[in-house]
Amino acid sequence: MVALPTHRQTLLLNGSKIQVYPTTQSGDTIPAMSRKTETRSKPAAPWLLLIHQFPAKPAYQRVKIWRRLQALGAVAVKNAVYALPANEQTQEDFEWVLKEIVEGGGDALICEARMVDGLSDDQIGAMFNAARDADYDTLAKEARALDEMIADEANPGARADLKARLARLKAGVAQTVAIDFFGANGRETVDGLLAALEVRLMEKDHMELTTTGHATIEGHGTLRGRVWVTRRDVHVDRIASAWLVRRFIDPAAQFKFVPAKGYKPHADELRFDMFEAEFTHEGDRCTFEVLLTKTGLKDRALVAIGEIVHDIDLKDAKFGREETSGIGHLMTGLGNAQGDDMVRIERGAAMFDDLYAYFHKKRA
Numbered sequence: 001m002v003a004l005p006t007h008r009q010t011l012l013l014n015g016s017k018i019q020v021y022p023t024t025q026s027g028d029t030i031p032a033m034s035r036k037t038e039t040r041s042k043p044a045a046p047w048l049l050l051i052h053q054f055p056a057k058p059a060y061q062r063v064k065i066w067r068r069l070q071a072l073g074a075v076a077v078k079n080a081v082y083a084l085p086a087n088e089q090t091q092e093d094f095e096w097v098l099k100e101i102v103e104g105g106g107d108a109l110i111c112e113a114r115m116v117d118g119l120s121d122d123q124i125g126a127m128f129n130a131a132r133d134a135d136y137d138t139l140a141k142e143a144r145a146l147d148e149m150i151a152d153e154a155n156p157g158a159r160a161d162l163k164a165r166l167a168r169l170k171a172g173v174a175q176t177v178a179i180d181f182f183g184a185n186g187r188e189t190v191d192g193l194l195a196a197l198e199v200r201l202m203e204k205d206h207m208e209l210t211t212t213g214h215a216t217i218e219g220h221g222t223l224r225g226r227v228w229v230t231r232r233d234v235h236v237d238r239i240a241s242a243w244l245v246r247r248f249i250d251p252a253a254q255f256k257f258v259p260a261k262g263y264k265p266h267a268d269e270l271r272f273d274m275f276e277a278e279f280t281h282e283g284d285r286c287t288f289e290v291l292l293t294k295t296g297l298k299d300r301a302l303v304a305i306g307e308i309v310h311d312i313d314l315k316d317a318k319f320g321r322e323e324t325s326g327i328g329h330l331m332t333g334l335g336n337a338q339g340d341d342m343v344r345i346e347r348g349a350a351m352f353d354d355l356y357a358y359f360h361k362k363r364a
Contacts, residue, residue, distance in 0.1 A: 073179025136186025
């Protein structure tokens with residue numbers, strides 16, 4: 001059983017000397033979530049320690065607290081002594097655990113601590129990295145198993161389940177990253193596997209769109225073999241939307257340019273970014289974003305391009321990407337230099353091909 005310190009002192013825990021400064025004890029009232037560490041005349045302490053003890057029974061209380069500490073990313077430096085890097089958020093996290101311990105019949109103390117002897121800061125950092133690498137290893141195994149499932153998947157109807165599994169995996173990775181205080185090496189492997197999984201699913205979707213002829217949207221029928229109609233004098237949203245259609249929906253798509261109002265479409269035509277169009281602005285989303293949503297294309301590179309197109313087209317700086325200004329100048333230059341709408345689309349397509357490749361490489 002660990003004796004809980006009540007004032008500044010040096011503890012000897014299984015051969016390690018630790019200088020501690022108690023900050024919160026079992027009898028203290030825990031303030032609101034905005035609690036800040038009080039100013040004390042002492043050297044900065046890099047660690048917070050939660051030292052606790054429980055009665056022998058019931059055992060489930062110890063298990064419950066152990067799970068809470070694991071979720072916070074804390075590591076056990078000694079028996080019943082858990083550490084976190086010292087900052088305002090981790091102190092708040094430990095204070096909530098202390099409250100649970102006390103309510104469960106235990107006793108606890110939170111200390112700011114400096115390692116004096118027997119256990120160095122580097123060794124504690126290595127303990128955190130080892131714990132996170134174990135988490136990343138588990139996630140990597142799940143990612144590889146999911147990759148095999150995607151490779152074997154032949155039924156598009158099962159793809160929704162695969163995407164749901166990927167979403168859960170990404171959530172697990174995000175939770176681990178949040179408690180990866182010292183940048184464990186395993187994260188790089190997991191990030192690479194996630195990127196590959198997203199590309200694999202995107203390729204499956206793209207293959208279905210471009211080779212099976214089943215690119216359909218309720219109310220609009222198939223999207224292949226159609227003439228895409230938009231208003232004359234195309235600019236960024238229509239140029240980007242035309243590129244999206246040819247690159248990811250129908251490589252053989254044809255385009256027609258008509259007056260902004262009054263055009264009556266033929267049966268094989270789909271209008272975009274114009275009055276009463278099948279695909280046009282919805283709420284605060286530009287046509288490119290609407291197309292992404294309705295076709296189910298969730299490639300992050302396309303989402304990034306959509307954010308750039310949005311800010312240029314709507315001029316609201318909603319996303320504020322650093323690339324937006326440069327792309328905006330290029331589109332203005334293209335419009336000034338080329339009066340032919342089809343030429344604008346073809347020249348713009350080359351630019352969006354390069355931009356798409358840039359975002360994929362940036363993510364990799």
